[in-house]
Amino acid sequence: MAKQDRAIRTRQAILEAAAAVFDERGYEAAKLSDILRLAQVTKGALYFHFDSKEDLAHAVIDAQVSVVPTAPPQISKVQEFVDVGMVFAHRLTCDRVLSGSVRLTLDQGGHELNRSGPYREWTEINLRLLTAAKEGGELLPHADPEEIAPLVVGSYAGLNLMTHALEGHRSSMERWASALYHHLLPSIVVPSVLTMLDLEPGRGARALGVSENGS
Structure with a gap:
């Protein structure tokens, strides 16, 4: 249960960081490195939850x-x-x-x-x-x-x-x-x-x- 809760929090942190970067820069100019830095997660953690920048953008869109x-x-x-x-x-x-x-x-x-x-x-x-x-x-x-x-x-x-x-x-x-x-x-x-x-x-x-x- 603790691992599941941690995974949920990590995914949410990535989603919020991505939304902030996309909001500031738009899709084309947004960089995964900036999202990682803002979310304070590793690249491995990001790719565990999202396959690509496009996949992450769709998750943000779907959250609207x-x-x-x-x-x-x-x-x-x-x-x-x-x-x-x-x-x-x-x-x-x-x-x-x-x-x-x-x-x-x-x-x-x-x-x-x-x-x-x-x-x-x-x-x-x-x-x-x-x-x-x-x-x-x-x-x-x-x-x-x-x-x-x-x-x-x-x-x-x-x-x-x-x-x-x-x-x-x-x-x-x-x-x-x-x-x-x-x-x-x-x-x-x-x-x-x-x-x-x-x-x-x-x-x-x-x-x-x-x-x-x-x-």
Whole structure:
């Protein structure tokens, strides 16, 4: 059991170090030697868990959805839909694995990488919640979850690219996510539901029950 726990910790340390290096440098410029140094592990330990730099990058990409805490269930499925995005934006500022995964997903280098997974998974999550909202009478009759779900995922991708290009970080993502929902939701959500939604910056932390000091 001790060896198994140690192996789990080692793999996580490598994953976090790789995410940090990928986030800072992108896939092409990232070096395994830098990941080894940051993770403080041997080359043998790295290759025990990952076959190659490409394999390691895919593990970071695949972690994107799993590292984000699930937004707590809400009576309003539209609020839960919003919370998924706001929690994501909030975690971008404090979770290096998520940030590194997003960088790899959006990075134009490393053409051998398969980046489709996170796009499909986020679209499926949004579609499930929007479909439940439609069935519960929270969406206007013309609102089509099949169109809205990928539209929001694509909007997040664009906002991530823009904020990183303009600011070199993503600390303003939740503010832009809030603006996205303020403009989008009035056109698809029943007015009586819309007035009850929390769309303001900071919703990600509030949904998780996290205070301003992170506790």
